[in-house]
Amino acid sequence: MALKVEVVSRESVVWAGEAKYLRARTVNGDIGIMPGHIPTMALLAEDGELLIESVTGEKKVTRLHEGFLTVSNDRVTIAAKHATI
Numbered sequence: 001m002a003l004k005v006e007v008v009s010r011e012s013v014v015w016a017g018e019a020k021y022l023r024a025r026t027v028n029g030d031i032g033i034m035p036g037h038i039p040t041m042a043l044l045a046e047d048g049e050l051l052i053e054s055v056t057g058e059k060k061v062t063r064l065h066e067g068f069l070t071v072s073n074d075r076v077t078i079a080a081k082h083a084t085i
Helices: none
Strands: 003-008 013-026 029-033 040-043 048-054 059-072 075-083
Touching: 003 048, 013 040, 013 059, 013 075, 029 040
Parallel strands: 003 075
Antiparallel strands: 003 013, 013 029, 013 048, 040 059, 048 059, 059 075
C-alpha cells in the first residue's frame, strides 16, 4: 500500500508520486502520514520542512512556506505558496 502524493506551489507541480511516508510541519507541529491515515486537513507552518520517503526508499526534503495539506483515501495533496525539491 502506498500514498499518492502531489506537492504543488503557486508556480508548478513540485513533486508527484507514490510514497510510503511523509512528514510535514504544520502550525500545530509536525505530522507524520502513512498509508491508512485518517482523513485530515492541516495548515502548513509559515516556514517548515517536508520529508517524503518514496516507495523506492529515496528521501526528498524541501522547505514549505505556508499553505495546507489534505489526506483522504491514501491521497495527500500539499499546496504551498513556495516549495522546491
